[in-house]
Amino acid sequence: MDLSPAAHTPLHPQQRCGQDLPSQRGYPLGFYVSSWRLGLGGISSRGACRPGFYKASSLDPYCMKCPPHSYSHQEGSSQCTCEKSYFRAETDPRAMPCTRPPTAPENPISTTNETSITLEWSPPRDSGGRNDITYDVHCKKCAGDPRECSLCGSVLHFIPRQFGLTYTKVLVTNLLPHTNYTFDLEALNGVSELSPSPNQYISINVTTSQAVNVILKERKSKDSITLAWQGPDHANGLIVEYEVIYYEKNQKDQNYTVLKTKSNSMTVDGLKPGTTYVFRVRARTSGGHGTYGGEIELETSQEDMLAIGDPNQPTIMAVSVAGGIVLLIFLVTCFVVSGRHCGYIKAKQDPDEEKLQFHHGQVRLPGSRTYVHPHTYEDPNQAVRDFAKEIDASCIRIERVIGAGEFGEVCSGRLKLPGKREIYVAIKSLKAGYSEKQRRDFLSEASIMGQFDNPNIIHLEGVVTKCKPVMIITEYMENGSLDSFLRKRDGQFTVIQLVGMLRGIASGMKYLSDMNYIHRDLAARNILVNSNFVCKVSDFGLSRVLEDDPEAAYTTRGGKIPIRWTAPEAIAYRKFTSASDVWSYGIVMWEVMSYGERPYWEMSNQDVIKAIDEGYRLPAPMDCPAVLHQLMLDCWQKARGDRPKFGQIVNILDKLIRNPSCLKTLANDAAWSGNSLQDPCTPDSSTITTVDEWLDGIKMGQYKENFASAGYATLDTVVYINSSDLCRIGVTLVGHQKRILWSIQNLHTMASQMHGTHIQV
Known part of the structure; x- marks a missing residue:
């Protein structure tokens, strides 16, 4: 197999995980070590691999040291045997350390809501040395005696599923009321089935429908009612509080109120006199809410308008009647006489006349729409x-x-x-x-x-x-947020489809800009995608955008801002305008064309701020048309007045959609034409000595543990990696595969330059 740079062709955008490059098909027999870095190691005087080393094939020129938790006691071993309680899965490469099953999940939490329950837990403390952890949930129900339990059967519904969970949370519905359930949470990995020992698990016991038994009336007045009640007979854990719901009789669907207390009684104030109310109570324990107890109807006392026996009552009544008659005469007179005397006659209005609207301090001109902030x-x-x-x-x-x-x-x-x-x-x-x-x-x-x-x-x-x-x-937007949508479909769309998505986002932002609305947190995570791939701008909760966004960081002027998406003037001076939204839109363009990559990769927020201030801008994503990257750079002009308006962006994208030939020239054609210095993510190979340094240099540091777990401890072992190997160790994003494979080509180039020839296997 020719491993020269010419033999490595770029990964096609639509190539999926597990589909090797034409020149890279087949898994290499062992992990070969090039002579330019590693000498002859682990060879006995008789030429065979000595104990502690192995050679996967007799054709392999060198012996490899046994990976962690494995050994070879004899000379000439073709593989290393795993230590006791450690295993190697069938799909694990021989150079990968032996691993073991994980420990049980930790910190289980249950939240019960009548006949449904949410279970949450933390990952196991020991993953067994693997990152392919999944979870299974096993259920038993005990209708009465805890010793008489049975499997729950198929009647329960687990969301998203019962077995093979990759997240630490599941919703269980269709539970029976007044029933004890036990849920066993089990963690598994790729070698769990190889272990003779039973899998470790942790249990959660819950009881559904813990009803408050009795509601007792204590006293009532014209505007309040005091209640008392008894707690449930068999509470699922310590009672945290009681929840009281009440509403006017026959008005439950229109309006009801919920109050909470830690006591077994409550006085409800602010009620209407002479009105019947319905009260219900339920308990909340450490295991969740129970069911509402039997409802009780109570009526407040009547409020007397005049005290009985008041000596002034006849006088008051007479004055009230006389006042009413005078008011009636006045109103009738006003409607009869000319409007000039009373001012109540409405002038005739031209039906075609458009009136100015004065609304909360803002004048709306005819035909215009202006955003009104709720805080006004x-x-x-x-x-x-x-x-x-x-x-x-x-x-x-x-x-x-x-x-x-x-x-x-x-x-x-x-x-x-x-x-x-x-x-x-x-x-x-x-x-x-x-x-x-x-x-x-x-x-x-x-x-x-x-x-x-x-x-x-x-x-x-x-x-x-x-x-x-x-x-x-x-x-409802069926495909969720744009960033996760693109990551799941890496390389599956044409450039025109991606430009269409960008055009939709720009059109939405133009609409908001025309209404004088500033979004402040435009990012792919805040764009939603429906079943027709239409992108829509969302997340208008300004009160939480700057304070609770997981991508946000504190600025020198206080408050939190999503640094990677925010314009320099907004970071430094909190100056948010439509132009700062345009900067953010440029970052969204980069996210779309890179299929959801994280902007600025693993750079810290402070490094991002410093780099932007020094003039650095994100390079074009792989296979990105030059005209689109130029539009990104226009959005990232330091002077906000130099950035395009959203209306201009929409027009540019419309022209590109009508003339797709403009998209054929790729921005990275020159960057990948043999001069790696043009790519800011390619490190200087002469300064790289370890796998960790190499991954950090190409902004792929998040895969350090993957490479280490797979046994790639030195640069010599990575030079023979192909796309199948990357998939096997957990690098599934095509964009990340491309970046790593291109860098491996540079390692090959360095080796060939040192030896004056290409490496051949």
Whole structure:
């Protein structure tokens, strides 16, 4: 096999993991060591490999040292035997250290909600030396006596699944009420099935539907009622608090209130006199919520308008009647006489006349639309009423949990409004125990979204505020966030398709810019993708963008900002404008063309700030058209006045879509034409001495553990890696494979220059 630089062709964008390059097919027999770095090691006087070394094939010129946790006691061994309790999977290369099964998961947490439960846990403390950890969940139910338990069977529904979980969280539904369940959480890896010892696990015991037994009335007045109750007979853990729900009789669907207390009694104030209320109570333990106990109806006392026996009562009544008659005469007179005398006659209005609207301190000109910030309202709840439609909770059907936000769970479900067809929706809910400020911040996103109407902006269906939990209902985007969507489909789209996605995002941002709205956190993670691959701008919760974003970092002027996506003037001076959004859009372009790579790779935030200030800009992603990289560079002009407007960006992308031949010239053609110095991510090979330094130099430091676990301890061992090897050790992103393979070519080039010839195997 020819390993010269000419023999290595670039990885095609649509090549998938496990499909080798034409010149690299086949797994090499052993890991060969080039003579320019490693001498003859591990060879006995008779020419065979001595103990502690092995040679996978007689054709191999050199012996290899046994990898960790393995040994060879005899000369001439073709492989090393794993130590006791250590194993090698069938697919593991012989140079990979032997590994063992993981320990049990740790820190299990359960949250029960009547007949469903969420289980969460931490990864095992010891992974066994592997990174292919998965989890299985086994269930037993005990309807009565704990000694009489049985398997749960197939009636339960595990979301996303019961076995082979890659995340440390699962939702279990369809549980029986008033039932004890035991869930065994088991961690597995690639050698678990080879071990004769049973797999280690940790158990969680839960009880569903812990009902509060009795609600007792203590006393009532015209505007308050005091209740007392008894706790559940068999609580699942220590009772943390009680939750009291109440509403006016026959008004549950319109409005209800939830209160919490740690006591077995509560006085509910602020009620209407002479009104019947329905009360229900449930307990929350360390294992979650129980079911609501039997409801009880109580009526407040009547409020007397006038005290009986008051000597002034006849006089008061007479004055009231006389005042009413005078007022009636006055109103009738005003409607009869000319408007010049009373001012109540409305002037005739021209139906075609367009009036100026004065709305919360802003004049809206005819035909224009201006974004109104919810914080300009004296009453933020009024902003919600102005811009978001109230939806009856009975019209919503929640189906499954799809994520978690800062304020609570995010679910998918269906919305069926009267007279309209049923549609899929996303449902953000506000978790219990919120403060009034959290409620305002949560609903401010709805107040913002409700002002937008554009096919590339996430659409708000409405809100639920008259009952709890408070919810925001938006259209459902089947493919989730753009960054994860692209990572899962690395290399699967044509350039025109990617430009179409970019055009949609730019169109949405043009709409927002025209409304004088500044996004501040434009990034691929905040773009959602529907089933037709239409990209829509989302995440308008400004109150949390700068403070709670995982990509954010503190700036010298205080507050947190997503550094990698933010313009220099916004970082230094907190100067956010439409031009700073354009800078962020340039970063989104880079994310799209690199299929979701992290901007600036593993550079620290401070290094990013310093590099940008010194004039560094992200290089073109692999196979990126030159015209698109130039547009990125235009978006990254240091002077914000030199950056294009979103309208100009849309026009440029439209021209490219109409003339796809402009996209044929690639920005990295010159960068990869043999001069590696033009690529800022290629290190100087003469200064690299270890695998870790090499990976850091090509910005692939996140794979250090993968290479070490696979036995690639020296640069000599990596020069024969192909794409199949990279897939096997966990490098599955095609873009990352390309970067590593190109750098390996440079190592080959250095070796050939040292020996004056290409390496042949």
